[in-house]
Amino acid sequence: RAIDPESGEPIGCTTKRPNQPSNIYRGESAKEVGIKISEGLGPFPISRLDHAIYIGRELQRAEQCLRNGEEYIQD
Numbered sequence: 540r541a542i543d544p545e546s547g548e549p550i551g552c553t554t555k556r557p558n559q560p561s562n563i564y565r566g567e568s569a570k571e572v573g574i575k576i577s578e579g580l581g582p583f584p585i586s587r588l589d590h591a592i593y594i595g596r597e598l599q600r601a602e603q604c605l606r607n608g609e610e611y612i613q614d
Contacts, residue, residue, distance in 0.1 A: 544561070561584075562584060564576050568602055569595070569598035569599045569601065569602040572598055573594070573595060573598055576594070577591070597613060597614065600614075
């Protein structure tokens with residue numbers, strides 16, 4: 540379940556609050572963004588291998604869409 544970082548309470552499906560990112564990572568390629576979220580001093584937003592693999596796939600898809608001028612929609 541998603542937990543509100545401010546209150547520590549579970550976020551319900553009917554909660555009407557705007558989603559705000561905790562961090563924003565930018566780069567010109569999937570590799571550049573991947574390095575920013577996985578190397579350096581940390582803390583790192585990815586703590587599980589399966590999540591890291593998923594993020595890698597999505598970054599590759601997003602990069603391909605940018606190169607081809609297509610809309611990217613996250614799976």
